[in-house]
Amino acid sequence: MKNIVIGTAGHIDHGKTTLIKALTGRSTDRLKEEKKRGISIELGFTHFDLPSGRRAGIIDVPGHEKFIKHMLAGVGGMDIVLLVVAADEGVMPQTKEHLDILSLLNIKKGIIVITKESLVDEEWLQLIKEDIRQKVKSTFLENAKMMVVDSVGGTGIKELITIIDQLTDETESRNINAPVRMPIDRVFTITGFGTVVTGTLVEGKITVEDTLEILPQKIKVRIRNIQVHGNSVETAYAGQRVAINLANIKKEDIERGYVLAQVNSMETTMMIDVRIKTLKDVSRVIQNRDRVRLYHGSTEIFGRIMLLEKQELSPGESDFVQLRLEESIAVKKGDHIVVRFYSPIETIGGAIVIDNNPQKHKRFDKRVIQELAIKEKGTPEDILEKHIERYSNQFPDAAYLAKTTVQQIDEVKKLVTHLVAVNRVLLLNNTNVLHQSYYTEIKEKALGLLKEYHKSNPLRQGMMKEEFKGKLIPNNAGKSGDALLALLEKDEIIKVLGKYIALYDFEISFNKAQIQIKSILEENYLKEPFATPRLEDVIKSMEFKKQEIEQVLESMMAKELMKISSDIVLHEKAYQKSKDLLIQYIEKHGSISLAEFRDLLNTSRKYAVALLEYFDNNRVTKRLEDRRTLY
Known part of the structure; x- marks a missing residue:
């Protein structure tokens, strides 16, 4: 069955949390301060069952501009967004910023939900509807359904649930066969169980007793228990909100923004190549090396923008950019990132990852630009x-x-x-x-x-x-x-x-002189094949330059001559003859002694010992007390 995560977005006090309570019967505000102040500060999570039988997870995001970081931590895992607009106020600054962020993160499905309709008359409501349609033009919500509800009285809630259920049929299923990836948006401990993390499983599937790793720390963990919507399960699938009890790790070792991933499935990086697209109404021009805030999955990280194609980036423009980060991060090609100015904080635009672990680039390098274009499309x-x-x-x-x-x-x-x-x-x-x-x-x-x-x-x-x-x-x-x-x-x-x-x-x-030298050397070493002269004596006896003799000798030592021991050199033909005689004798008699081998070659004990030790070392023979057999 398809797994769906629904999220809210919109300005503070426009009724997002109240709407969720009307849909599910549960409030997502869990902090004392949230209940005291009547506003959402942190992400809220719950679920409800749709008429089709699907169980949908719900993420409630805070609407206050001070808590935009928390909003960004939750919005990336959403399949369907409910953009909530209060009828008495209409589109407000955070409505606009949330809509921009949703578009930058490539959210594709949504419903516009107008709340607090009882506070306005019909004429005003029509004006608000027209204004909203104008504001969402050229966004993914341009042709979205628009629903008017009363979250307290219940008007329109049933119809909204029906529309949500219909929209779930059109959403794309997430890839359960991809490597496991779950951005962590909450970490806590439960007495008797230990460390628990929650998040939206964006890819893959997780089963109890799996070994995964926490990135970017690269800490291996074991899955002790899994819960989906409050129920213990053996396996969780991509698209589900998941709570996971981890073994082998303490709460203090994990932070929001870390990623639970398949072991050895991702490289962490401090550089990312991206295509960045700025918002048309951003108030500032991006300069090279501007410090920015980057939001990916559930993490916020700082970095600098290296413009690869342009001197600067104006509102509404696009460029290949290398993001050089101040901390390690785990990303994948095709991931969407929200980019905001470091200070004063303002959303600049969005970036799509092209290369998740690039080399450092020089600016205005045509080869780099061509490669990025290939990687992009x-x-x-x-x-x-x-x-x-x-x-x-x-x-x-x-x-x-x-x-x-x-x-x-x-x-x-x-x-x-x-x-x-x-x-x-x-x-x-x-x-x-x-x-x-x-x-x-x-x-x-x-x-x-x-x-x-x-x-x-x-x-x-x-x-x-x-x-x-x-x-x-x-x-x-x-x-x-x-x-x-x-x-x-x-x-x-x-x-x-x-x-x-x-x-x-x-x-x-060889030249003429070298040919002569080679001939003299061969003659010396074949004359008495198993009683050869010392190299030093041969060199002294020859009327050629020492350097030229040594060059020819070095060449012959790689082919025609063989050094059997520190002071014995044989011609390769003599060596091969001795080896053949040895093998024939052992095959006939079963073994050979030193004396028998000496007599076989008609040589001295010195040469026989050196040859037999050479054969032993090269695994032609092996010694058994005072005799040799074939290896």
């Missing part, structure tokens, strides 16, 4: 693609992208699959998502790094793998880095040569 695929493009250097996975875009993982995976199919992004290890533009940058960087390296080290087989990964992708070694190397090799950008990385088409090229 693009398809879900376009928007996710921009997030992937931004976060590619972090090798994001679906869970991370779901968190940054505040979507469920399954939905993100579907979008990624489509983006891969149209070649806009690619997958590494079927996990990490990279944008094609980032991969192009990586390929160009890899080419540049290796070209420069080969130019400086023409006789080296390549750059050490870990050094290459560290320069190519500094923050992403490990499996992601290895998967990227495999992709670069598949695309014939690089080749992986054991612990070395080279350009795909790179080959070592």
Whole structure:
């Protein structure tokens, strides 16, 4: 069944609370001061049953200008608004400001309710009706039903309930499959139960024993008990007014404005990219870096406006803006924010979130403006693609992208699959998502790094793998880095040569002198393959420059020559021969001793020991007392 929250709005003393009492039989004023002064100071909550059987939650907001902050804390969760106007006073300043706020928050359904009709004559009532129609022109209430009621005598109340019930059929159902999100508008304790929070569940569903988190504090909590309209339930759904008993947290650790959310579903932020639209009748021009008050969900937070397109913003104008905040906040793309001047306080206009966790922007950057335009009006695929493009250097996975875009993982995976199919992004290890533009940058960087390296080290087989990964992708070694190397090799950008990385088409090229040096070295190390000379002696015996010999040696040590121990070097052919003889002998006899291996190679004990220890360390053999078997 569809869940509906109805709210009031209007000037102080126009009869909002009395109207709710007439609708529900209950007063929403609960504070002593409210009852003493006869005005609403805090938000009031109750409910009533509609003829259709739906149970609607009701939020009563204060009408005094001093309590506009409290009004803003409650209005964001409303589906239908009752704009209350007293017949004897008509549209007043707070009526106008409340109407502006409702429009800025994208409230779509409402009814105009005229109260206190017994205080005026029919002629005056008609004038008030005409004035109201004029004042709501070009707002969401332009074509709204207008009802005249007597909240004390009961005239018109039954008809109003019927209209409300009809209007609930036209309201959009909230998304119960989205990640859980509930702005907290009240916190208190109940003896024997502990901490309780209330709010309108704007998205998702909450079940007893769920583990959620409080944002922006990132405190994990367990759902101990749930009440909807005073009744204990196992599950609460988006669109319901909910009271939740929390475990693992004290009342002092929560404030109005915090958000109860699905664990790891949202990133907190201190910057938001928005489209801001100012009211036509705002009295001041917005300057860059103006300090403002921002109202989102049930929170008030301070920040500064960074105008990205214009030098200043006049009444009725719109601009892309970066809001730089003084505290962390949890928001989602598409959320509506009310913006007010810091002092003197005045509502400026409304903002719609475009990017909930952006990078810091420079003003008048055309690329930034173009990206914001895509994020503002693009398809879900376009928007996710921009997030992937931004976060590619972090090798994001679906869970991370779901968190940054505040979507469920399954939905993100579907979008990624489509983006891969149209070649806009690619997958590494079927996990990490990279944008094609980032991969192009990586390929160009890899080419540049290796070209420069080969130019400086023409006789080296390549750059050490870990050094290459560290320069190519500094923050992403490990499996992601290895998967990227495999992709670069598949695309014939690089080749992986054991612990070395080279350009795909790179080959070592020797000059005449170097060819001679290589030939002499090979001759020395193949002449007596298991009784090789010391490197120092070979170098001294050659009539070439020491630096040139060392360069050739370094090149050969990566391929033709192998260092078996600190003072023994063998030719790769000799090593392979020794390995083959060893394996054949063990396969035939089951094991081999040091002496048997020495005789097999016709070498000294020193060389036999060094080779066997090398085989042990490389898991070719394993030692069992004084014999070796295959590993």
